[in-house]
Amino acid sequence: MGSQGDLLSGVATAHDLMHRVVGLQNRINQLSTQFAAKTEKKTKRHPVLYAVAGFLIAFALITSTPLKAITYPITIPFFSMGGMELQVMVWNIVNLVLSAIIGAVLYGVISKSADKGRARKNAAIDQANAQVEASNQALAQSIEQTRQEIVAVQQRWAAEVAPWYPMDYDSIDAVDFFLAAVRNHRASTVQEMANLYETERHQRRMEQGQQQILNQQRIGNMLQLGNLFMQGQILSQAQQINANTASASSNLDWIANAMGKR
Structure with a gap:
């Protein structure tokens, strides 16, 4: 740097x-935190759950009071063959069979409905x-563009600043100080x-150290005042105890003298 003007410009x-x-670089750091993760699609099916749900729904319908009348006439001939016990057993078997059949139908309905719901969710996830x-x-793209800008700055630094x-x-902190000092x-x-x-940095360190010492001294003074206050309380309590002891001793002497006179 040949002159004051050249140094200031540099x-x-x-x-x-x-x-x-x-x-x-701060822009890159901020942009890097804005990346979002993709959501996984809903691909899992639950055929066993669908089958159990269909069977339970069908069995609940078949054994409900209004629908019992549908299967009951089928079991009437068995009453004459084995009595009420046989009729009830056949009735339960019929209900189970019909529940299985209706449950299979409901399984298909539930499965298709679940597939449609899953397809709608997956479409929303895809979007x-x-x-x-x-x-x-x-x-x-923004990060890459910013990196290219950094490369351009680095090239200018290497050509215009790095040599001196x-x-x-x-x-x-240093470059801000340099600019203010030269300006x-x-x-x-x-x-x-x-x-x-x-020189300025050394002075700042010294001032910070002195300030820390002052802060410690202030804390020490506070603690010292606290100790003096506690000592004063202890001394006051000791004096009160001595006074009480002296008063009690005087009372005992008076009682002893009074007893002696008697």
Whole structure:
């Protein structure tokens, strides 16, 4: 850097590029958190559950009071053959057979209904997944575009800043300080601004250490005052105990004297 103006221009460029690359990286980090996961389709079927449900529904219908009359006439001839016990047994068998038949029919109905419901859910899932895929692709495209912008910034840095900029100070705090120092004529060379930054940073560390010591001293003072207060309470209690003891001793002496006179 040949002159104050060249140094100011160079530091300003370094400042802009460094802030630019940090902003771009933050954008990538934010975009990366916006990716969404796709929802899995509903593919599992439950044939056993459908069959059991169909049978139970059919059996409940057949054995209900209004529908008993349908199967009861079939069992009347068995009453004369074996009495009420045989008739009831045949009636139960007939109900079970009819329940199985109707249950098979209901199984088909329930299965088809479940398949249709699952198909509707899968269609909605496919639509949602398509939106997720489109959104993820847009995010990936934005991230790739941002990466290309970072590459462009890196190329400018390598060409315009890296040859003269002290790389041990490649931080936002340092470049902000350099720009303020050169702009306010506190430094006119790279060495001066680096040395000034180290001096300022050392001073900040010293001030922080002193502030920490002051905070600890304040806490110590508070604890000391607390200890003094506790000691005062203990001393007051001891004095009260001594006073009570002296009073009790005086009373005992008076009683003893009175008894002696008698």
